[in-house]
Amino acid sequence: MLGVVNYGSGNYRSVCNALDFLEINYLEITTAEDLAKSSHIILPGVGAFNDCMRRLNQMDLIKNLRLEILKEKKLFLGICVGHQILMSFGTEFEKREGLDWVKGSTEKLIPHDNLPVPHIGWTEVEHRYDSRLFKDIDNGSTFYFVHSYYVKAEDDKAILATAKYGIEFAAAIQLNNIFGVQFHPEKSQENGLRLLKNFSEIKYRDI
Amino acid sequence: MANHRVIPVILLKNGRVVQSKGFKRHQVLGNPSSIVGRFSNWNADELIYLDISRDKNYDLKRDDLNFKNRGSILEIIHDFSKRSFMPLTIGGGIKTLEDVELRLAAGADKVVINTEAFYRPEFVSECAKIFGSQCIVISIDAKKVSPVSWEVFVGFGKEATGVSPEILAKKMESMGAGEILINSIDRDGKAGGFDLELVNNVVTSVSVPVVAMGGAGSPKHFAEVIDYASPSGIAASNIFQYTENAVFEINKHLYDANYKVRKPKIQSITYVGDN
Numbered sequence: 001m002l003g004v005v006n007y008g009s010g011n012y013r014s015v016c017n018a019l020d021f022l023e024i025n026y027l028e029i030t031t032a033e034d035l036a037k038s039s040h041i042i043l044p045g046v047g048a049f050n051d052c053m054r055r056l057n058q059m060d061l062i063k064n065l066r067l068e069i070l071k072e073k074k075l076f077l078g079i080c081v082g083h084q085i086l087m088s089f090g091t092e093f094e095k096r097e098g099l100d101w102v103k104g105s106t107e108k109l110i111p112h113d114n115l116p117v118p119h120i121g122w123t124e125v126e127h128r129y130d131s132r133l134f135k136d137i138d139n140g141s142t143f144y145f146v147h148s149y150y151v152k153a154e155d156d157k158a159i160l161a162t163a164k165y166g167i168e169f170a171a172a173i174q175l176n177n178i179f180g181v182q183f184h185p186e187k188s189q190e191n192g193l194r195l196l197k198n199f200s201e202i203k204y205r206d207i
Numbered sequence: 208m209a210n211h212r213v214i215p216v217i218l219l220k221n222g223r224v225v226q227s228k229g230f231k232r233h234q235v236l237g238n239p240s241s242i243v244g245r246f247s248n249w250n251a252d253e254l255i256y257l258d259i260s261r262d263k264n265y266d267l268k269r270d271d272l273n274f275k276n277r278g279s280i281l282e283i284i285h286d287f288s289k290r291s292f293m294p295l296t297i298g299g300g301i302k303t304l305e306d307v308e309l310r311l312a313a314g315a316d317k318v319v320i321n322t323e324a325f326y327r328p329e330f331v332s333e334c335a336k337i338f339g340s341q342c343i344v345i346s347i348d349a350k351k352v353s354p355v356s357w358e359v360f361v362g363f364g365k366e367a368t369g370v371s372p373e374i375l376a377k378k379m380e381s382m383g384a385g386e387i388l389i390n391s392i393d394r395d396g397k398a399g400g401f402d403l404e405l406v407n408n409v410v411t412s413v414s415v416p417v418v419a420m421g422g423a424g425s426p427k428h429f430a431e432v433i434d435y436a437s438p439s440g441i442a443a444s445n446i447f448q449y450t451e452n453a454v455f456e457i458n459k460h461l462y463d464a465n466y467k468v469r470k471p472k473i474q475s476i477t478y479v480g481d482n
Contacts, residue, residue: 013314017288047339116416116439118341118385121209122252122469142210142469144294146316146341165209187294187316189250 003038032064045081049090083180104153111166143183212252212440215447228396230364258299288314335383346388373412391421398424407436426460
């Protein structure tokens with residue numbers, strides 16, 4: 001079954017609402033046992049990198065997340081900050097270790113052309129290659145973004161899709177069974193719902 | 208850059224949707240739940256609910272669509288986010304961290320703070336620290352007081368402050384506001400176009416996104432304000448209530464004229480639930 005990690009993130013409820021609408025069964029993950037019961041794990045996120053890591057630490061979920069994702073190869077989808085903490089470390093407020101599943105860091109968004117920060121709004125997402133995550137979603141479709149930091153992956157091949165906001169950045173990453181999206185699929189109307197449905201249907205053997 | 212956002216604003220007074228003119232006259236239009244269903248089907252970029260009730264007395268009269276009576280703004284947010292998967296911003300009467308927390312927990316993505324931010328700027332930084340700047344929108348209501356100057360009014364546009372909107376916007380940015388909503392009291396409900404100078408003054412004085420509001424009467428006005436001030440978002444209320452398919456029509460008008468907006472599209476998934 002699909003599980004959604006609830007660590008008090010603002011968009012936990014929104015992700016659940018979208019899954020309810022899609023009639024996808026899910027369980028709320030707050031413990032290691034819940035993680036063990038899940039085949040697919042969604043980590044929502046709004047707010048700061050450090051805050052997200054701190055709360056996951058407090059709930060004692062990090063070790064078991066590693067076990068379930070890296071060893072058991074369960075499917076993982078990080079949203080917004082849940083996507084950023086996949087990196088080796090974050091640089092928001094202070095340097096802080098992330099999950100380190102994808103080599104790289106988060107960087108402050110400093111776009112050219114005096115564009116305002118945070119980047120808030122609907123921006124086109126360009127696919128670098130075909131992935132089941134974007135199945136039946138047109139290349140160049142818009143998704144809703146709200147962020148001031150972006151991920152900078154060392155391995156270019158981990159970048160599944162990009163978006164442009166003054167600079168080009170990773171809108172989505174994929175490393176085997178691990179997915180992350182900078183935008184909010186739970187707030188991206190039809191395309192977002194489709195992406196969540198796609199994720200729920202991915203099997204490890206298909207990757 | 209990101210596409211300009213076209214944002215319908217729903218004004219709520221005592222649980223009913225109203226039309227506003229000059230911040231004074233409010234005409235009742237209907238039940239919030241039925242009206243919201245339309246916006247999500249039309250692919251609005253975002254939706255703002257502003258609760259302008261003077262007291263917090265909600266009594267949602269049943270309408271002929273069989274929606275349940277709803278007792279509070281939290282229930283309205285809750286209902287909305289069960290069937291609309293798009294960004295939702297909520298404002299009106301927010302004074303405490305708990306007010307913010309309850310709205311976000313019910314399903315709002317951002318909150319709009321106005322009067323409290325003016326009198327207690329530290330409230331803005333407290334909110335930004337706890338919930339993140341991205342969800343703190345500060346709305347500023349301004350009136351033109353001379354050919355070249357504007358003044359901020361708070362308390363539903365009634366209390367003069369002696370402060371210029373640019374100064375307040377800068378201050379709010381420094382306190383951690385993630386976005387500024389600039390509303391023209393003079394233009395409210397007049398449908399004669401945005402106060403272009405006012406919007407431009409605010410856009411050029413801060414580096415966070417600015418949403419322009421007040422005065423939209425036709426798609427042309429949206430184009431005008433983009434040309435003049437290029438705000439991140441363009442918000443309006445009455446035009447979306449009175450014009451059929453207004454979200455689509457405005458988006459189409461802008462898209463066809465090569466403005467950077469989302470490609471207009473009618474939603475193919477129907478979100479309106481049975482409640």
